[in-house]
Amino acid sequence: MVKEGKNYTKEEWLVEGQKLFGDDYTKYRFKCPKCGNVASGQDFKDAGQNPNAMYCECIGRHVSGKGCDWAAYGLFDICTVHVDGQPVFEFAPVE
Numbered sequence: 001m002v003k004e005g006k007n008y009t010k011e012e013w014l015v016e017g018q019k020l021f022g023d024d025y026t027k028y029r030f031k032c033p034k035c036g037n038v039a040s041g042q043d044f045k046d047a048g049q050n051p052n053a054m055y056c057e058c059i060g061r062h063v064s065g066k067g068c069d070w071a072a073y074g075l076f077d078i079c080t081v082h083v084d085g086q087p088v089f090e091f092a093p094v095e
């Protein structure tokens with residue numbers, strides 16, 4: 001079954017990310033599908049985390065006060081974006 005929302009191949013997704021944010025991964029921003037919080041690669045670095053987690057983990061897992069600890073790889077998939085079938089958070093470009 002094809003999921004609703006956006007489906008990218010890994011290559012398409014990386015191209016899209018680069019189009020939106022450029023080469024600096026600390027400037028990439030993703031939105032948690034559960035709480036809507038937006039976090040950047042820099043936010044993950046600041047929290048002492050691997051910035052690679054930014055597209056699959058809510059920053060609330062790593063900082064207090066967000067009230068959310070969602071992860072895209074958990075039991076339930078509520079993500080609207082999938083890359084090669086894997087759920088990821090959606091891009092959150094600066095308006």
Ligand SMILES: [Zn+2]
Nearest residue numbers: 032035058068
């Ligand atoms: Zn969240």
